[in-house]
Amino acid sequence: MDIVFSQVDYCYMVGTPFEKVALKDFSITIPSGSFTAVIGHTGSGKSTFIQHINGLLRPSSGTVQVGPYTIKAGEKKVDLKGLRKKVGLVFQYPEHQLFEETVEKDICFGPINFGLSKEKAVQRAKELMPLVGLQEELLTVSPFQLSGGQMRRVAIAGVLASRPSVLVLDEPAASLDPEGRENMMNLFHDYHKTQKTTTILVTHHMEDAAKYADQIVVLHNGMIEMIGGRELIFERASRLNEIGLDLPKSVRFLQDVKTQFNLKKVPMEFDVKGTSDFIGELFKKKGE
Amino acid sequence: MQNVIIGQYVSTSSILHRLDPRSKLLCVFLLVFIIFLANNWIANTIVIVFTSSMVVLSKVPILFIYKGVRPILWLILFTFILHLFLTREGDVIFRLGFFTLYEEALRQGIFIAIRLITIIMLTSLVTLTTRPIDLTDGLEQLFSPLKKIGLPAHELALMMSISLRFIPTFMQETEKIMKAQMARGVDFTSGPFRQRIKAFLPLLVPLFISAFNRAEELALAMESRGYRGGIGRTKYRVLLWKFKDTMALLFCLGFGLIIVWLRFI
Numbered sequence: 313m314d315i316v317f318s319q320v321d322y323c324y325m326v327g328t329p330f331e332k333v334a335l336k337d338f339s340i341t342i343p344s345g346s347f348t349a350v351i352g353h354t355g356s357g358k359s360t361f362i363q364h365i366n367g368l369l370r371p372s373s374g375t376v377q378v379g380p381y382t383i384k385a386g387e388k389k390v391d392l393k394g395l396r397k398k399v400g401l402v403f404q405y406p407e408h409q410l411f412e413e414t415v416e417k418d419i420c421f422g423p424i425n426f427g428l429s430k431e432k433a434v435q436r437a438k439e440l441m442p443l444v445g446l447q448e449e450l451l452t453v454s455p456f457q458l459s460g461g462q463m464r465r466v467a468i469a470g471v472l473a474s475r476p477s478v479l480v481l482d483e484p485a486a487s488l489d490p491e492g493r494e495n496m497m498n499l500f501h502d503y504h505k506t507q508k509t510t511t512i513l514v515t516h517h518m519e520d521a522a523k524y525a526d527q528i529v530v531l532h533n534g535m536i537e538m539i540g541g542r543e544l545i546f547e548r549a550s551r552l553n554e555i556g557l558d559l560p561k562s563v564r565f566l567q568d569v570k571t572q573f574n575l576k577k578v579p580m581e582f583d584v585k586g587t588s589d590f591i592g593e594l595f596k597k598k599g600e
Numbered sequence: 601m602q603n604v605i606i607g608q609y610v611s612t613s614s615i616l617h618r619l620d621p622r623s624k625l626l627c628v629f630l631l632v633f634i635i636f637l638a639n640n641w642i643a644n645t646i647v648i649v650f651t652s653s654m655v656v657l658s659k660v661p662i663l664f665i666y667k668g669v670r671p672i673l674w675l676i677l678f679t680f681i682l683h684l685f686l687t688r689e690g691d692v693i694f695r696l697g698f699f700t701l702y703e704e705a706l707r708q709g710i711f712i713a714i715r716l717i718t719i720i721m722l723t724s725l726v727t728l729t730t731r732p733i734d735l736t737d738g739l740e741q742l743f744s745p746l747k748k749i750g751l752p753a754h755e756l757a758l759m760m761s762i763s764l765r766f767i768p769t770f771m772q773e774t775e776k777i778m779k780a781q782m783a784r785g786v787d788f789t790s791g792p793f794r795q796r797i798k799a800f801l802p803l804l805v806p807l808f809i810s811a812f813n814r815a816e817e818l819a820l821a822m823e824s825r826g827y828r829g830g831i832g833r834t835k836y837r838v839l840l841w842k843f844k845d846t847m848a849l850l851f852c853l854g855f856g857l858i859i860v861w862l863r864f865i
Contacts, residue, residue, distance in 0.1 A: 403776065406780065474785070
C-alpha cells in the first residue's frame with residue numbers, strides 16, 4: 313500500500329505550557345513494497361511520524377493516506393481497525409507488551425482482535441515460530457519465562473501474525489548484541505522480500521539504514537531534511553554531522569583512508585566486502 | 601493520559617513558588633480546616649475570592665487548575681444532588697411529584713460544592729508550585745518530631761518522593777503499552793462495558809510487571825550506591841524558613857479568624 317503524507321502538522325499537548333510542534337509541513341510518499349529507513353536525532357519526530365501511519369496519532373492539520381484509508385485532520389470517521397490490521401507496528405522494546413499466559417495466546421491476540429478465527433490464528437503462530445527463530449515447543453510456555461531476546465521475538469511474531477502489508481519498525485534491534493541485531497534485521501529483510509510488505513524502519517544505526525533501505529529519510533526538528541538513496545544521503549556528511557547524525561562506519565573509514573593516503577577520490581562502500589576489495593586494490597597499486 | 605496533574609510541577613516564577621515547602625504545607629493543612637468552617641454566604645464568598653487570588657498569585661495557567669478539578673467534577677455533582685434529595689430543612693422552594701426541594705438543601709449542596717472545588721484547587725496549587733523533591737523534604741522535616749514515637753518519617757518521605765518521581769514514567773509507560781496494544785487491535789474506548797473492562801487486561805499485566813521490575817532495579821541501584829536509610833544523612837538543599845513564610849502562615853491564620861468570626865455573627 314502506498315503511504316502519502318501531505319502537509320501534515322502535529323502538535324503535542326495543545327494549549328499547555330508544554331505545547332510542542334513535533335511535525336511541520338510534512339509531505340512524503342512511500343511507494344508500495346519499498347524499504348524505507350527513517351533516521352534522525354532524538355526528538356526529530358521519528359516516533360511521531362510512524363504513529364501517524366496506523367492512526368495512533370491524528371494529524372493536527374493535513375492528510376495521511378495509507379492505501380484506501382485516509383486520515384484527515386479534524387475528521388473522525390476512519391476505519392481504524394481496518395487500518396491497524398493492515399499496518400503492523402513494532403514498537404521499541406516490544407517485549408513490554410506481552411501479557412498472556414502462553415506464548416501462543418500472545419501471538420494469537422492480534423489476529424483474533426482483527427477477526428481471525430482461533431484455529432487459523434494458532435496455525436499462523438505455529439508457522440511464525442521458526443520464522444522468528446524460536447522452537448515450536450515454546451508455544452505452550454509463559455512468555456515471562458523466556459529470555460529478553462526470546463520475548464522480543466515473541467512480540468514481533470505477535471505483530472507479524474496479523475499479516476500486515478505495511479510493517480513499521482521502531483528500533484527493533486535496540487539493545488541486542490551484534491549477532492542478535494544482524495539476525496533480527498535479516499529476519500525483517502527476508503520478511504520484506506517474501507511478503508512484499510512496505511517496510512519502514514526507524515533506526516539510529518546508519519549501517520542498517522545503508523544496508524537494507526531503498527530510500528532513506530532524514531528528519532530534523534520535525535521536518536524532512538533529506539530524502540533519497542544512500543549515496544545521495546551519505547554524501548552530505550557535514551550537514552549530517554550538524555544535525556547530530558553520523559556516516560556508516562565503512563564510509564567513515566574510507567574517508568579517513570582518503571585523507572591519510574592523499575587520494576583524490578574514494579568510492580562509497582557500505583559493507584565489509586566492498587571496503588576490503590577497495591583497500592586490497594589500493595595496496596596493490598601502492599606496491600607497484 | 602495527559603490530564604493527571606498530581607506531582608506535576610509548573611515552573612513559573614511567583615511568590616508561591618518561592619515560599620518554603622513547609623509553610624505551604626502548613627498553610628494548606630490549615631486552609632482545609634478553615635474552608636470547612638465556612639457556613640454562610642459571606643464566608644463562602646470570601647473563600648472563593650481567597651482561592652482565586654491564590655490561583656492568580658501562583659501564575660499557574662488556569663488550564664492546569666481546571667485539569668486538576670475535572671476528574672472530580674462528577675463527584676461534586678453527585679454530592680450536590682445527594683444533598684438536594686436528602687436534606688429536609690428550611691422553607692420549601694418547590695414540589696414536583698414526590699420530590700420536594702428545600703431551601704437548606706440547595707444551600708448545603710452549593711456550600712459542599714464550593715468546599716470541594718476550593719480544597720482541590722488549593723491542594724493542587726501546592727504540588728503545582730513546589731518541586732516534588734522540596735515537597736518531600738518539607739514533609740520529612742514536618743514529620744520528624746514524630747520520629748520519637750516511632751514514625752519512620754524519612755522512609756515515608758522517600759516512598760513519597762519515589763512515587764512522585766515515577767508518576768510521569770508510569771504515565772509514559774501506560775501510554776506506550778496502550779498504543780502497542782491498540783496497534784494489535786485493542787479498542788479501549790468503545791464497545792460494550794464488559795468488553796472494555798476486558799480490554800484493560802493487556803494494559804494492566806505489562807504495567808504491573810514493569811512496575812515490579814523497576815522497583816527491584818531501583819532498590820538494587822540505591823543499595824549499590826550505599827543507601828542505608830536516613831540515619832546521619834545530610835541534605836544538599838537545606839530548607840530555609842524566611843520572613844515571608846511566617847507572613848504567609850499569619851495571613852492564613854488571619855483568614856481563618858475571619859471565617860470563624862463570620863460563623864458567630
